[in-house]
Amino acid sequence: MSSPNRDFGVLETHLRNLRSSSRKILVPYITGGLTGWIDAIRSAAANGADAVEIGIPFSDPVMDGPVIQQASERALRDGATPTSIFHELRSVDVRIPLIVMCYYNTVFRAGHERFANNLLNAGVVAAIIPDLPLEESSDWCAAADKTGIETIMLAAPTAPDARLPRVVARARGFVYAVGLLGVTGERSELATTAISMATRLKKVTDVPVLVGVGVSNAAQAQQACAVADGVIQGASVVRRLLDNGPDAVGHYVAEVRSAIDQPIVVAR
Amino acid sequence: MTSKSIPRELLTPGADGRFGEFGGRFVPETLVPACEELEQAFNSAWSDSIFRTELNDLLREYAGRPSILTECHNLGAQLGIRLILKREDLNHTGSHKINSVLGQALLAKRMGKKRIIAETGAGQHGVASATAAALLGLECKVYMGAVDVERQSLNVFRMKLLGSEVEAVNSGSRTLKDAVNEAMRDWVATVESSYYAIGSVMGPHPYPYMVRQFQSVIGQEARQQFKAMCNGDDPDLVVACVGGGSNAMGIFSGFIDADTRLVGVEPAGGAAVGRGVPGVVHGMKSYLMQDEHGQVQEAHSISAGLDYPGVGPEHSYLSSVGRAEYPSVTDDEVIAGFVLLARSEGIIPALECAHAVAWITKEAPKIQGQTVLMNLSGRGDKDVAQMMTILGDSLG
Numbered sequence: 001m002s003s004p005n006r007d008f009g010v011l012e013t014h015l016r017n018l019r020s021s022s023r024k025i026l027v028p029y030i031t032g033g034l035t036g037w038i039d040a041i042r043s044a045a046a047n048g049a050d051a052v053e054i055g056i057p058f059s060d061p062v063m064d065g066p067v068i069q070q071a072s073e074r075a076l077r078d079g080a081t082p083t084s085i086f087h088e089l090r091s092v093d094v095r096i097p098l099i100v101m102c103y104y105n106t107v108f109r110a111g112h113e114r115f116a117n118n119l120l121n122a123g124v125v126a127a128i129i130p131d132l133p134l135e136e137s138s139d140w141c142a143a144a145d146k147t148g149i150e151t152i153m154l155a156a157p158t159a160p161d162a163r164l165p166r167v168v169a170r171a172r173g174f175v176y177a178v179g180l181l182g183v184t185g186e187r188s189e190l191a192t193t194a195i196s197m198a199t200r201l202k203k204v205t206d207v208p209v210l211v212g213v214g215v216s217n218a219a220q221a222q223q224a225c226a227v228a229d230g231v232i233q234g235a236s237v238v239r240r241l242l243d244n245g246p247d248a249v250g251h252y253v254a255e256v257r258s259a260i261d262q263p264i265v266v267a268r
Numbered sequence: 269m270t271s272k273s274i275p276r277e278l279l280t281p282g283a284d285g286r287f288g289e290f291g292g293r294f295v296p297e298t299l300v301p302a303c304e305e306l307e308q309a310f311n312s313a314w315s316d317s318i319f320r321t322e323l324n325d326l327l328r329e330y331a332g333r334p335s336i337l338t339e340c341h342n343l344g345a346q347l348g349i350r351l352i353l354k355r356e357d358l359n360h361t362g363s364h365k366i367n368s369v370l371g372q373a374l375l376a377k378r379m380g381k382k383r384i385i386a387e388t389g390a391g392q393h394g395v396a397s398a399t400a401a402a403l404l405g406l407e408c409k410v411y412m413g414a415v416d417v418e419r420q421s422l423n424v425f426r427m428k429l430l431g432s433e434v435e436a437v438n439s440g441s442r443t444l445k446d447a448v449n450e451a452m453r454d455w456v457a458t459v460e461s462s463y464y465a466i467g468s469v470m471g472p473h474p475y476p477y478m479v480r481q482f483q484s485v486i487g488q489e490a491r492q493q494f495k496a497m498c499n500g501d502d503p504d505l506v507v508a509c510v511g512g513g514s515n516a517m518g519i520f521s522g523f524i525d526a527d528t529r530l531v532g533v534e535p536a537g538g539a540a541v542g543r544g545v546p547g548v549v550h551g552m553k554s555y556l557m558q559d560e561h562g563q564v565q566e567a568h569s570i571s572a573g574l575d576y577p578g579v580g581p582e583h584s585y586l587s588s589v590g591r592a593e594y595p596s597v598t599d600d601e602v603i604a605g606f607v608l609l610a611r612s613e614g615i616i617p618a619l620e621c622a623h624a625v626a627w628i629t630k631e632a633p634k635i636q637g638q639t640v641l642m643n644l645s646g647r648g649d650k651d652v653a654q655m656m657t658i659l660g661d662s663l664g
Contacts (some may be wrong), residue, residue, distance in 0.1 A: 105562040158459060
């Protein structure tokens, strides 16, 4: 494991502190622009979320399964744009870090520096760009670093061991461990890759490791947290927002919070 | 720009997969190792004489290569030009797509993959993929926008007949771009066992380069055949339709270093190069139809095969340096071109290729006496039902 020789940003400092206090980290994902999304953020924050990931809807979300695709299409149909989402975010005071997830063309079209500044002005501290792998990331990372926006890198089960140290070296905030081979969405069981991915990453970095993609309920979150520092909950949150509204998001976040606050011991 | 300042070399992209500023590998982290593995596998296969011989044998004995040149004496005389067609429509499965698919399917086998995934617009690449899969004993799944499934039902049946599974894609605009999205989602989940056979010179590196290499057989043959037919000369113009742009890159590649105008004809409702705004989608940086926020726009064209809001990155490069030009034609002009080639030469073109016919017809007054080589990349059988609805009784 290597400890990075650099200053930590707002998000990473927050997550490292939580880890030091033995708290597992919970980050719900909410599609920006969806009816009730701002209330959903508030409800998640009030019920134990440690940060919130806000998805900027995109016309061609290749890493997303049916639930988040449907949420994106609905938000776009309702007129959501990056501008409108940033504008609404400025009115949110939830005292936990806000992270944005968006596809790269949203960043590229705006321009790297302008987009980084837009995030900053909206009170966002970090960005996840799922179709911008390490090799293509240098221009964005330069702009993000300059602005203080933390760029969260993804690490996938397909990465050979030699690749992981290069990915985590560029990670700020946390490392997003992709839990399975596939797109976002709920699965009946936690994939074995979720645990193996977290284990592999914990060996090579002390940047917080959060598992996302295919962590589908409180029990699976608890399982993943046996190794990982925390979890991201995407489709399971968005489905509740789509079907039952913002309060259902809060209830669900509370349920997951309660589960991951009770550690399970992994038999070796 | 003087002709001296225009680059006339065919680029081989380096590790960054760039054609100038275009191209690259903008894929989810899950797919990066797969793209790297594919790049190595292709480079190794392409320089392996056994692989090349195997591919060339298939192209000759199965696909029916070389495809011939046909001079359009009637239409040429009518337009005041010399018009010669490269007959990719005569290949097995009826289009140029078989050139790339045979190469990719052989490569998939070489890489130990048992299953191929493909996206399709008009269905030509899907049919070619289903054909190669049947021949080489691979499982095949084809993603096709629900709108295209509707308007190209004959090709859907062909794919099923050949033993492939066809999935209608109901997300987004339900056309080619959404079929690509769904194929990529499949690939993200099955990357260890599946090979994604992309249908055009698009996608993440090495696809744009690899598919061009597989399609370059069109340009190589055409250059030699044209010289043999025309006293050792090169054509004044080479014209091809452009959606993703694989048939155009195939024929352009043979004439990059010639003193020949290269013309890629886009549909007016899908003019990615014509609009000239760069963007990133489907793994590549290229010209892309999009709104001010970067949302990809839907292309609208009479031909399913050109209903794509992006374009292969090498076309963006060739346009940006001035080596090729990318005009567009309207659906009405395309319909007229479709009928014109059928009636003057007895050749029913694919609606995609009717775009090239339409542009040549329009341009004819400005290119009197010149020689024009057009890539007839597919035959029109698949479009007959659609045209019957459009033209109705108007043909008399």
